[in-house]
Amino acid sequence: KAGVTQTPRYLIKTRGQQVTLSCSPISGHRSVSWYQQTPGQGLQFLFEYFSETQRNKGNFPGRFSGRQFSNSRSEMNVSTLELGDSALYLCASSPIGGTDQPQHFGDGTRLSIL
Amino acid sequence: SQQGEEDPQALSIQEGENATMNCSYKTSINNLQWYRQNSGRGLVHLILIRSNEREKHSGRLRVTLDTSKKSSSLLITASRAADTASYFCATVPYNQGGKLIFGQGTELSVKP
Numbered sequence: 089k090a091g092v093t094q095t096p097r098y099l100i101k102t103r104g105q106q107v108t109l110s111c112s113p114i115s116g117h118r119s120v121s122w123y124q125q126t127p128g129q130g131l132q133f134l135f136e137y138f139s140e141t142q143r144n145k146g147n148f149p150g151r152f153s154g155r156q157f158s159n160s161r162s163e164m165n166v167s168t169l170e171l172g173d174s175a176l177y178l179c180a181s182s183p184i185g186g187t188d189q190p191q192h193f194g195d196g197t198r199l200s201i202l
Numbered sequence: 203s204q205q206g207e208e209d210p211q212a213l214s215i216q217e218g219e220n221a222t223m224n225c226s227y228k229t230s231i232n233n234l235q236w237y238r239q240n241s242g243r244g245l246v247h248l249i250l251i252r253s254n255e256r257e258k259h260s261g262r263l264r265v266t267l268d269t270s271k272k273s274s275s276l277l278i279t280a281s282r283a284a285d286t287a288s289y290f291c292a293t294v295p296y297n298q299g300g301k302l303i304f305g306q307g308t309e310l311s312v313k314p
Contacts, residue, residue, distance in 0.1 A: 119299075121300050130305075131304035132304075138300065178245065180244075187299035191302060192247070195244045196244055
């Protein structure tokens with residue numbers, strides 16, 4: 089079974105631009121969560137999607153948004169990029185996002201803002 | 203905000219020694235999970251312990267959970283160079299299954 093796939097692996101953008109990151113979950117997994125990882129703030133939860141609906145949301149500004157498609161693939165969008173958005177963005181999937189289900193992570197997209 | 207705090211932040215040991223990492227959290231949880239992250243990679247799930255469990259084993263891993271102290275520990279026995287990685291504890295807030303709250307992590311270095 090293929091794991092969680094995130095594309096692209098690396099991305100360089102400049103301030104003010106916007107970016108879209110993609111995540112394909114493990115086949116059959118319907119819950120997709122996104123996390124931001126930085127040296128200063130560590131791993132922070134962005135949001136979770138289940139059956140095309142945002143089910144949980146972290147404390148990030150509205151510039152961070154996402155969506156999920158009917159095949160469970162998910163995209164995350166960041167608009168008006170700021171230097172502080174430089175981070176490793178991780179996507180994780182689980183069958184239904186149940187409280188006792190571990191999450192399976194992709195290798196992330198490393199976003200650098202110049 | 204981070205719910206988990208981990209201690210120590212960094213740990214360096216020799217192959218064959220045991221490594222112990224501790225995690226504290228702030229609020230009620232459904233369960234606590236431990237993940238490993240190798241440099242530049244995603245996280246790998248190691249073990250999950252439910253709030254009504256006190257100890258769990260998986261291979262060379264032993265996890266304990268003390269809900270009265272809101273703390274957990276991860277013990278890796280007979281460590282190997284391949285165990286070199288960052289280790290994170292993560293809690294699941296009550297009834298928010300798809301959301302993990304991570305600690306800052308412990309960076310483990312196992313020297314051959």
